[in-house]
Amino acid sequence: MLEFLLSHYNYAIYIALMMIGLYAILARGNLVKKIIGLNILQTAVFLFYISIGKVDRGTVPVIWPAGERPPGFENVPYENPLPHVLMLTAIVVGVSVTAVALALIVRIKAAYGTVEEDEILEADELRDREGDA
Amino acid sequence: MDPLLVTIVNDLLLAILVGLAIASVRLPDLLGAVATLGAYSLVMAILWCRMNAVDVAFTEAAVGAGISTVLLLAAISRIGRHERRTPRTVASRGRSQLARFGAIVVCVVTAGALLYGTKDMPRVGDPSAPATTHPGVAVHYLTKSAGPEGEVGPPNVVTSVLGDYRSYDTLGETVVIFTAGLCVVLLLRQAQSVRRRRRAVEAGPELQR
Numbered sequence: 001m002l003e004f005l006l007s008h009y010n011y012a013i014y015i016a017l018m019m020i021g022l023y024a025i026l027a028r029g030n031l032v033k034k035i036i037g038l039n040i041l042q043t044a045v046f047l048f049y050i051s052i053g054k055v056d057r058g059t060v061p062v063i064w065p066a067g068e069r070p071p072g073f074e075n076v077p078y079e080n081p082l083p084h085v086l087m088l089t090a091i092v093v094g095v096s097v098t099a100v101a102l103a104l105i106v107r108i109k110a111a112y113g114t115v116e117e118d119e120i121l122e123a124d125e126l127r128d129r130e131g132d133a
Numbered sequence: 134m135d136p137l138l139v140t141i142v143n144d145l146l147l148a149i150l151v152g153l154a155i156a157s158v159r160l161p162d163l164l165g166a167v168a169t170l171g172a173y174s175l176v177m178a179i180l181w182c183r184m185n186a187v188d189v190a191f192t193e194a195a196v197g198a199g200i201s202t203v204l205l206l207a208a209i210s211r212i213g214r215h216e217r218r219t220p221r222t223v224a225s226r227g228r229s230q231l232a233r234f235g236a237i238v239v240c241v242v243t244a245g246a247l248l249y250g251t252k253d254m255p256r257v258g259d260p261s262a263p264a265t266t267h268p269g270v271a272v273h274y275l276t277k278s279a280g281p282e283g284e285v286g287p288p289n290v291v292t293s294v295l296g297d298y299r300s301y302d303t304l305g306e307t308v309v310i311f312t313a314g315l316c317v318v319l320l321l322r323q324a325q326s327v328r329r330r331r332r333a334v335e336a337g338p339e340l341q342r
Contacts, residue, residue: 007256013147015247017154019240024158026236029229030216032163032208036170039201040154043177043193050186055265056258057136060185061290063279079185080264080271081290085299087189088291089306095196095204096313102208103320109212110324110331116217118225 010051017044029117031105035098042094046087053083139183146180164214167205174198188291274298 021044024037059073061081069076105115112120150173157169174197182190255262265271278285278293285293295303 008251008254010147010257011251011254012248013151015244015251016151018247019244020151020154020158022243023236023240026239027229027233028158029232030163032205032212033158033166033216035205036157036166039170039197040157040173043174043197044154046189046193047177047180050181050184050189051257052262052264053186053271054184054258055260058185058258060187061275063275063288063290065280065288077260078275078290081274081294082271083264084186084189084291085294085302087186088192088295089302091189091192091196092306093309095200096309098201099204100313100316100320102204103317103324106208106211107320107324107327110327115212118228122222122225 011048014044014048014051017041017047020044031108031115031117032102035101035105038101039094039098042090046090049083049087049090053080055079143180143183146176146183149176150180161216162214163209163216164206166216167202167209170205171198171202174201188289 018041021037021039021041024040025034028034028037055077058077058079061078061084063078108120109115112123114120114123153169153173153176157166157173160166160169174193178190178194178198181187181193259265274290274294277283278290278298279288280286283293285297287293
């Protein structure tokens with residue numbers, strides 16, 4: 001049990017980071033805070049993926065020509081490059097999401113005069129009631 | 134380097150990450166929260182550099198800590214830097230308390246499910262992990278891509294996978310960036326015209342008087 005905890009506690013920290021982000025998305029009323037939460041959640045998932053590609057004593061996946069590796073490092077393994085590639089794509093897509101979300105927030109601020117979720121909902125309810133009357 | 138020292142430094146970085154994430158979520162000043170988020174991204178880049186994911190680390194340092202922060206700052210400069218902390222009405226206070234309670238329940242349940250899922254994960258750095266030993270993917274890229282007789286050529290395997298084996302992914306990514314850029318331009322132009330109309334309406338009665 002102790003051995004399992006010692007070898008798997010990294011995952012618990014990644015999950016803690018993800019939950020901090022998820023909590024901000026769900027509980028925070030300010031829309032910018034929700035975006036900050038989204039960024040934290042996203043980056044924690046990236047960290048999880050990168051850790052999947054980690055190999056003990058591994059090195060950067062840049063291949064040495066055969067027989068030219070520095071002495072003493074002939075048998076050092078390379079890290080798994082696949083998670084790195086996937087996360088490179090995901091980082092850029094994440095920034096695109098952030099950009100669109102922020103543009104929407106600026107648009108909401110222009111239309112409602114606020115970026116607090118409850119005030120936006122109140123304004124919507126008020127408008128609906130006026131529409132009924 | 135001594136493996137124990139590596140572990141200690143990595144754990145220290147992880148602890149800093151958790152602290153920065155909590156600070157970024159809790160700070161009422163949005164400017165401070167964004168600055169903290171930038172620091173979080175930068176520490177994350179350092180950690181990835183230590184995990185030998187150098188390509189991801191410099192992309193995070195440039196894009197995550199750089200462009201994201203600039204975008205957030207630009208948005209804050211338009212919408213004001215202070216988060217309203219006190220609920221305005223009794224009803225909205227009840228609603229925000231309910232939202233907070235619901236969020237905690239969702240987070241605890243999700244965290245429990247994810248923790249249960251890690252039971253079957255290999256430990257971090259396990260050289261015999263399935264993701265690392267699968268002959269069709271990682272092993273193939275590492276052994277066949279580089280060199281004059283290789284399938285692609287460049288010594289950096291990440292470059293080979295990004296630009297060759299998975300080039301359709303990269304094409305899709307470019308499409309996503311293009312679409313997002315288009316959306317941002319259209320939304321901001323609309324916001325500008327809405328603001329102008331609002332100002333005209335507010336100034337309207339005074340002009341009539």
